Amino acid sequence: MPLIIASRRRRPDASHHEITRAACHRPFAYPIYLASHVAVAVGCFGFSPAAKPSDMKVFLLGIALFAIAFGVHVVRWRIAPPKGSAAILIRTLVAAIAVAALAALSIDYFIPDAARWFPEGVGAWCESVTLALAIAASYVMTYPAVEVESPSFLIVEFLKEAGVHGVTRQDLHERLNNAALVRPHVQDLLHEGLAVEQGAVLRLTARGRCVAFVFMSWRQMLGATKGG
Amino acid sequence: MQGEFGWLATVALASITNVLVQIVCCRVFPAGGTYHSIRLGALAGLAALVVLFAVPGRAPYSGWGDVLPAVAIYVCFAYVFFHFNNMGETARRIRLLTELAEAPSGLALDELVVRYSAREIVDRRLERLLASGYASEAGGKLCAEKGSVMLVVRVIWLFRVLLFGRKRR
Numbered sequence: 001m002p003l004i005i006a007s008r009r010r011r012p013d014a015s016h017h018e019i020t021r022a023a024c025h026r027p028f029a030y031p032i033y034l035a036s037h038v039a040v041a042v043g044c045f046g047f048s049p050a051a052k053p054s055d056m057k058v059f060l061l062g063i064a065l066f067a068i069a070f071g072v073h074v075v076r077w078r079i080a081p082p083k084g085s086a087a088i089l090i091r092t093l094v095a096a097i098a099v100a101a102l103a104a105l106s107i108d109y110f111i112p113d114a115a116r117w118f119p120e121g122v123g124a125w126c127e128s129v130t131l132a133l134a135i136a137a138s139y140v141m142t143y144p145a146v147e148v149e150s151p152s153f154l155i156v157e158f159l160k161e162a163g164v165h166g167v168t169r170q171d172l173h174e175r176l177n178n179a180a181l182v183r184p185h186v187q188d189l190l191h192e193g194l195a196v197e198q199g200a201v202l203r204l205t206a207r208g209r210c211v212a213f214v215f216m217s218w219r220q221m222l223g224a225t226k227g228g
Numbered sequence: 229m230q231g232e233f234g235w236l237a238t239v240a241l242a243s244i245t246n247v248l249v250q251i252v253c254c255r256v257f258p259a260g261g262t263y264h265s266i267r268l269g270a271l272a273g274l275a276a277l278v279v280l281f282a283v284p285g286r287a288p289y290s291g292w293g294d295v296l297p298a299v300a301i302y303v304c305f306a307y308v309f310f311h312f313n314n315m316g317e318t319a320r321r322i323r324l325l326t327e328l329a330e331a332p333s334g335l336a337l338d339e340l341v342v343r344y345s346a347r348e349i350v351d352r353r354l355e356r357l358l359a360s361g362y363a364s365e366a367g368g369k370l371c372a373e374k375g376s377v378m379l380v381v382r383v384i385w386l387f388r389v390l391l392f393g394r395k396r397r
Contacts, residue, residue, distance in 0.1 A: 130301055159370055218316055
């Protein structure tokens with residue numbers, strides 16, 4: 001319980017209640033009282049706030065693996081941004097994390113001095129790789145906002161550009177029409193194989209029906225209406 | 229929840245708690261809305277994570293280094309789950325897929341646009357921006373208000389510059 005020990009530095013024999021009671025007579029007493037209770041709670045969980053850098057091997061390796069994969073993604077996209085990039089992004093990040101993890105494992109195995117920089121045990125290595133993949137998944141979910149213009153952000157930018165004069169709803173409807181907001185997404189559905197065009201009619205493919213089923217079932221489970 | 233893979237069970241249980249609490253909140257308090265239930269679910273999962281780390285008989289932790297990776301993995305799960313919900317709530321592609329799924333014989337583009345038009349897309353987003361205080365309306369004029377949404381717009385712009393080397397329009 002290092003925090004408790006630290007708070008008893010002035011009077012080693014003082015109990016926690018004595019310390020907090022004394023604190024209550026000073027200005028800002030309540031925050032100190034509250035902080036002392038948090039310190040006890042943290043101490044009870046057995047956490048040490050002054051963790052040594054060596055304790056962070058699992059966390060740091062996970063961050064490093066994702067950072068390498070992100071670097072590969074940036075270089076690949078700067079050379080030539082791929083079309084249908086969501087699937088390619090997932091493949092790029094997963095492959096880069098796997099290769100980086102294998103390289104790190106090899107360094108750990110073949111260079112004896114390097115072992116102190118890496119976590120010990122299969123569980124710890126798996127935790128690092130899972131952390132890297134979890135951050136990658138979070139990035140993949142954010143990526144569409146980077147790749148495609150979000151209507152909400154476009155509206156905010158238009159309003160910001162208009163400044164204090166503002167814009168009318170009609171202005172927004174004129175600038176953000178079906179050609180800008182709907183048709184590109186219909187093309188995306190066709191391009192990604194989620195829908196097909198038969199004559200003038202659009203129909204879902206088996207894959208498209210599957211994706212629609214997942215989201216419709218989930219919304220039904222929540223009791224929510226159609227989104228959009 | 230001990231052993232080398234104790235973190236996996238801990239994170240999995242916290243994530244399941246997140247999902248279950250969100251479903252229950254949405255069904256029991258539908259007026260609160262999806263975002264409210266997502267917030268409550270994420271907090272419940274985090275609370276479950278803290279409780280699971282404090283389970284008596286668990287191996288003592290040497291420092292934050294033992295806890296931080298599991299918390300980070302859970303936070304990532306909560307973020308991904310938020311986006312999954314958000315896709316159902318706001319994504320145009322998912323709404324188009326839903327409309328097509330409800331018409332087994334298919335839809336012409338014009339029919340699709342009648343069911344889900346740019347006007348509806350803009351109006352829905354405008355209502356959300358007005359409700360959250362990121363925009364205001366007075367005398368028929370809409371204005372941007374200061375808020376975190378501009379920060380998000382800038383961060384996304386930075387990512388675009390990093391990945392594509394220019395500001396895309």
